Amino acid sequence: MPEIKEKITTEIKRLLDEGLVDVVIGFKKEESPLRPQPAFFRKVDDLADLEYNGLCQNNLANYLTRYPPETRIGIVVRGCENRSVNALIVEHQHPRENLFLIGVPCQGIIDIKKIIAEVGEEISEFNEDGDEVILVAQGKTHTFKRHELLHDSCLRCVHPNPVSADVVIGEPLPEGDPEAIRETVEGFEALSKEERYAWFKEESERCIRCYACREACPMCYCTECFVDNATPRWTESDISPAGTQAWHLIRAFHQTGRCTSCGACERACPMDIKMTYLTDKLNKDMYDNFEFVAGMECETQPPFASFNLDDKKRFVV
Amino acid sequence: MNYIIEKKQLEKVLKAWSADYEVYAPQKAKQFSAFLPLGSSDLALDEPHNTRYPPKSLFLPQTEVLLRYNSRLNRLEDVEFNPKQRILFGIHPCDAQAAALLDTVFDTDEDNDPYWSNRRRGTLLIGLGCAEPPQTCFCTTVGGGPFNAKGLDALMTELEDAYFVEVFSEEAEKLFADLPKATKEQQNLVQKVQKSAVAKMAPAFETEGLKQKLDDNFDSEFWAEISESCLGCGVCTFLCPTCFCFDIVDEVQRSERVRNWDTCMFRTYSLEASGHNPRPSRKERTRQRLMHKYSYWLDHVNEIGCTGCGRCVRYCPVGLDIRAMLRAANALEMEPANA
Numbered sequence: 001m002p003e004i005k006e007k008i009t010t011e012i013k014r015l016l017d018e019g020l021v022d023v024v025i026g027f028k029k030e031e032s033p034l035r036p037q038p039a040f041f042r043k044v045d046d047l048a049d050l051e052y053n054g055l056c057q058n059n060l061a062n063y064l065t066r067y068p069p070e071t072r073i074g075i076v077v078r079g080c081e082n083r084s085v086n087a088l089i090v091e092h093q094h095p096r097e098n099l100f101l102i103g104v105p106c107q108g109i110i111d112i113k114k115i116i117a118e119v120g121e122e123i124s125e126f127n128e129d130g131d132e133v134i135l136v137a138q139g140k141t142h143t144f145k146r147h148e149l150l151h152d153s154c155l156r157c158v159h160p161n162p163v164s165a166d167v168v169i170g171e172p173l174p175e176g177d178p179e180a181i182r183e184t185v186e187g188f189e190a191l192s193k194e195e196r197y198a199w200f201k202e203e204s205e206r207c208i209r210c211y212a213c214r215e216a217c218p219m220c221y222c223t224e225c226f227v228d229n230a231t232p233r234w235t236e237s238d239i240s241p242a243g244t245q246a247w248h249l250i251r252a253f254h255q256t257g258r259c260t261s262c263g264a265c266e267r268a269c270p271m272d273i274k275m276t277y278l279t280d281k282l283n284k285d286m287y288d289n290f291e292f293v294a295g296m297e298c299e300t301q302p303p304f305a306s307f308n309l310d311d312k313k314r315f316v317v
Numbered sequence: 318m319n320y321i322i323e324k325k326q327l328e329k330v331l332k333a334w335s336a337d338y339e340v341y342a343p344q345k346a347k348q349f350s351a352f353l354p355l356g357s358s359d360l361a362l363d364e365p366h367n368t369r370y371p372p373k374s375l376f377l378p379q380t381e382v383l384l385r386y387n388s389r390l391n392r393l394e395d396v397e398f399n400p401k402q403r404i405l406f407g408i409h410p411c412d413a414q415a416a417a418l419l420d421t422v423f424d425t426d427e428d429n430d431p432y433w434s435n436r437r438r439g440t441l442l443i444g445l446g447c448a449e450p451p452q453t454c455f456c457t458t459v460g461g462g463p464f465n466a467k468g469l470d471a472l473m474t475e476l477e478d479a480y481f482v483e484v485f486s487e488e489a490e491k492l493f494a495d496l497p498k499a500t501k502e503q504q505n506l507v508q509k510v511q512k513s514a515v516a517k518m519a520p521a522f523e524t525e526g527l528k529q530k531l532d533d534n535f536d537s538e539f540w541a542e543i544s545e546s547c548l549g550c551g552v553c554t555f556l557c558p559t560c561f562c563f564d565i566v567d568e569v570q571r572s573e574r575v576r577n578w579d580t581c582m583f584r585t586y587s588l589e590a591s592g593h594n595p596r597p598s599r600k601e602r603t604r605q606r607l608m609h610k611y612s613y614w615l616d617h618v619n620e621i622g623c624t625g626c627g628r629c630v631r632y633c634p635v636g637l638d639i640r641a642m643l644r645a646a647n648a649l650e651m652e653p654a655n656a
Contacts, residue, residue, distance in 0.1 A: 032452065035636030038546040058635055062548075113348070120365065121631070122452055206347070208370070208379060210551035211583075212634050228585045237566040238380035238577050268634035270369065270552045272348045 001128045004104060005052040007169045008076060011102050015074045016044050021100055024074035025063050027056040033126040034112055038063065052076065054110040054128055054146070059264040061085045061218035065093050072098045078106035080262035082162040083295025084218040087258050090298055091305075093221065103165025105173040107146060108154030109263070113272065115149060118142070153263025153276055156181040163296055181261065185284045188277050200245070200278075206271045207244040213275060214251065216268035219258045226250060252278035257286045257302030260295045318490065319499035320482040322473070327480070331355055334404055334492060338441070341375060342406040343368050352405065362407050362475075366451045367626055371558040372405060372412050373419065376436045379555075379578045383432065383565065386572040398432075403440040404492075410465040410472070411456050411624040413442045415558030417468030421618045422561055432576075441489055444469040445480075448514050453627035455521035455640055461624050463514040474507045481507045521640040523647050524621065528612045534649050535604070543642045544603035546635045547582075553629035553639075554580035554606065559622050562586070581605045607642060 012024045028039035028049040036051040038058050060075055061084035067073060073094065077085060082103060089096050110133060115123065125136035133144045147155065158176040162168055188196065211227075214220040226234045227247055235250070236243035252275065259279040266276055286292045290303040300306075322330055332355075334340050340355040343362060349369045350361035385394045416437065423433035446464035447454070456462055466472050470489035473480040481499055484490050499507075554560040555578055564579035564586075579586055582603075587596040596602050614622030623639070630638050 030636050030638060031641060032636075032638075035633075035638075037636040040545050063546075117348070122365075208551075208555050210555045210580075212548065212550035212552050215548035215550040216634050228583075236568055236571075237564070238568070238575050240380060268548070268550070268552075270556060270632045270634075 001053050004170050005050065008052050008102060008104065009047050009050050011167060011169065012041055012047060012050070012074060012076075013044050015100060016041065021072045021074040023067075023071065024076070024102075025060045026076040026102075027051045027058075027060075032123070034115070034121065034123050052104070053126065054107065054133065054149075055112065055126060057109060057112065057264070057267045058216060059084055059218050059262045061088060062216060062264070064088055064099075064218065065221040067094070069095055069098065072100070074100040074102060076102045076104060077162050077165060078104055079157065079160040079162060080106070080260045081218075082165060083159065083260040084262060086164060086295040086298040087260060087302075088218060088221075090295075090301060091258075096298055101162065101165040101167075103162025103168040105161045105168070105170050106154075106157075107173065108150040108157060108160070109267070110146070110149045111151040111267065114151075118144070118149075151263050151267060153261055153266065156184060156261070156280075158261075159293075159296075164298065181280055182284065185277070185281050188281065200248070201241070203273050203275065204245045204248040205241050206273050207239065207247060208271055209239055209244065209247060210270060212268040212270060213265035213273075216264040217255075218262075218264075219255060220251075226254075248273075248275060248278070251275075252282060255279045256282045257290075257292055257304050258294050259283055318484055318493075319504060320484065320493040320496040321499050321503065322480045322482060322493075322496060324478050324480070327360075330496070331406065337402065339401045339403045340406055341372075341403060352408075355406075360407075362445060365449060366447075366454065366631070367409050367412060367628065369556065369628070369632070371415075371556055371626075371628065372408055373415060373558050373561070375403070375405065375440070376416060376419070376433055377423070377561060377563070377578075381432060381576045383574045383576050385574075388572050398435045401439070403436075404443060405440060406443045407445040407473075408442050408469075409447060409626070410444055410463060410467070410469065411454070411461055411626040412558045413444050413468035414456075414461050414465060414624045415468075415626070416442065418559050418614075418618075418620060418622060418624070419561055421620075441470045441486070441492070442468060443482075443489065443492075444472045446472055446474050446511065446514070448475060448510050450514060450518050451627065453630045454625055455518070455627065456625035457515060457518040458521040458524065458640075459621045459623050459625045460524075463518065464511040474510055476503065476506065476510075479503075521625075522643045524611075527643060527647060528615050530646050530649055531608055531612045534646065535608075537649065539646065539649055540604040541600045543637075543645060544599045547599045547603055547637060548635055549582055549584065549599050549602065550634065551578075551580040551582055552632050552634060553637075554582055556628040556632055558624060558626055558628070559610070581609070603642075607639070607646070611643065 015021045024041040026039055027036045029051045030037050036056050041047055059081050061081045119135055119137040119142050122138050123135055127134040131146050133146055133149055135142045158178050161172045235246035263276055292303050331340055335355055341352045342355055342360055343350040344353045344358040345361045346358055350364050351368050351370050352372045382396050385396055387394050423430040450463050466485055470486040471482050471484045473482050481503055482493055484493055562579045563576045565576050567574050588594045610622040614620055
């Protein structure tokens, strides 16, 4: 991992030195090794703080929509982030020519919550060595296999490699097994209607409506979200079951054909709510019905956003 | 007076209290602990830090019906208050201090919020001090401490197989009267535990002169820099034990007027009916969050409106750390006033 970090630093330095970009979005070190933070590099001097490791939790594509189209943005992208960037380009959120994608094949994001469950949160050191993750917690060293700590979304990841990066740092990794995510969704589909509803209720009703899931999601960029709309009001305002269920359902449906299964929503949730099973199910439907996977390139509109007079079906749902 | 609760007696003691009180204690709910009515799940007193969801919700629920309208009879109906006396058992000193701070908002001589004070006045806070404060905590920096008594009716210090209880209120004294008294040796031991906990906590930032720094730099670009990665979600403020902002909404279809937690981190919080937003970006909203706690609270009651509980540090989805923000603020050059 340190050599990848070094190469990313060199590449960003080149982009800044040559004046090819106005800002580069990556990660920087914070005091606690557990929590690297999204960072915005404009000067070469700031690169001393750059971080890149399995603990970088966020989907950096999230920040693209904050800039006007003329801003030339460099961005460090892993597989899912690259696909999110593509999905945003498709939706005209930033022109491709003003983006420079520094791609990194991704070994998966480590779930802080899994670390804390195993060894607590008093972590003083974090290191990765190939397939191993080495942690020092309260003076004691713990070694884990990476997959033991990976976030659930990353365990099911199909496309870990950047799909359209301008430069790729590190060797491409083997593609993930598409069956892993399919099996998870099918497991949910196999439950009875009552069981599925019970599951949904239990997860959604824990919600405190802080909207961390929305804010962490690159595709949730609406200036005015439906829950913030006062006239008309689409959902109940409070944490009543009706309010929280409506939020989780509609949030998921708005992602149809747009979600890249990065799992940033779940990682941001302060109440540990599982929600990717909903978007993963919609992604599966998109693939089964339309052979569409969000973000694989930056030309094709998602099925629900496109309209075609020659459509063979009379009505598409 | 100081008492002892043997750990093996604890359940019996709590059960006995349940006859006259609704007892709430941190219990394991799913992956993390929360203040729940006794018997909901296993007690979780040994967690290294606070419950994730703050106990302020027991005084200021996240959603609360303020009034109900009976449209058939065309009249308002009373909303029931919880009349039963409650005990919050095992609340940490930072959360108790937060409740005391919020009394200065909701329960003063001039202004009294009946919803808050009905719950608050009928509730005893039995605290549990923190012998091993986690890295994310910083109570000693903001005028509190891992064994601070403020806001508490009693404070427990964990010993090997018992809890040592210091009692501060008459009402709480009644709860413990039948329990064995603590010995001098136990008291000495407790003093050591408490001192060593305080010693473990290094100051996280300088508070002297901080308010002035923040006030002077109100228009600084600093706020844009520190808020650049902020997502604008409500994690820090909703989980904060001292954040108390709310919004009142008429849920017309249910004929109810409800009060919901709101947060200055949301765009809609300061959005005016005209469409104008005086805090149009995350920069202004982050500034508001920090200024409220570290400047405006001081203006109002001369106390910092943060108790160092560490929740905002632990649960920020992008790893923003209020301590680092305030250290950065301290490092700012003074800007010439109104230049």
